[in-house]
Amino acid sequence: MKKLVLLALTLVLALGLAACGKESSSGSASKEKKEIKIGATSGPYADMVKKAIAPQLEKDGYKVEIVEFSDYVQPNISLGNGSIDANLFQHKIYMENFAKENNLELSELISVPTAPMGIYSNKLKDLKEIKKGTTLALPNDPTNMARALKILDAEGIIKLDPAANPLTVSEKDVKENPHGIQFKPLEAAQLPRAVESVDLSAVPGNFALAAKMDLLDALKLEEMEDEYRNRVVINTKDLDKDFAKAIKKAVESDEFEKTIDSEFKGFGKPEWMK
Known part of the structure; x- marks a missing residue:
């Protein structure tokens, strides 16, 4: 009987030590890197x-x-x-x-x-100076083109189709263009340089900063959606x-x-x- 009790106590002790070892191991494993x-x-x-x-x-x-x-x-x-x-x-x-x-x-x-997208110009001082045939360079990728067009729509310069997907609107969704703005889609990285050759250029913020442009020089910065x-x-x-x-x-x-x-x-x- 004493031998059985001793054996039982030995097993309990062994299991307890194993559990402690496992807990210690998992505890150190769960400690995250810094x-x-x-x-x-x-x-x-x-x-x-x-x-x-x-x-x-x-x-x-x-x-x-x-x-x-x-x-x-x-x-x-x-x-x-x-x-x-x-x-x-x-x-x-x-x-x-x-x-x-x-x-x-x-x-x-x-x-x-x-950094928001902005409309920049070396030729105009204000968007109110836009006239017939003004040239606007804008990003040729769908997401950033939509952002540029929505800036113009918000300023009342063009009118977009209200039924169009706001995240993917493009030139085909421009329903009213009273100034006859000429859109010139370009690769986004080219838009800072385009300021020299067009009337207006819609430049995404990261490309503007990479080109050492001052965001606060933009004629208009977008009201960016989250x-x-x-x-x-x-x-x-x-x-x-x-x-x-x-x-x-x-x-x-x-x-x-x-x-x-x-x-x-x-x-x-x-x-x-x-």
């Missing part, structure tokens, strides 16, 4: 990570590495394959289309202030990770907004910041 790699396109958004986001993360004990990209494809590919933990360069519509076409599970974490604002994007599986919560906390901080106000003038703030 290094974060954030990808961003070179220019204002890499600067935003460096100046406004990374300092707040470092206060929380994270080591931040910024990986700069020169195109709009590799930041998501690198995120999908785990080379980076998050990226900042894209708006919601682009993210969803890219994820669908490339079989990725991406999710937005939080939207950030974004779908077009850039956001921090991560893999969907990481939404509940501590580092994701830390990034969101950093962007929501007062220090982040102060940096935006002082160093990113002209950037339109998302609705959650207003």
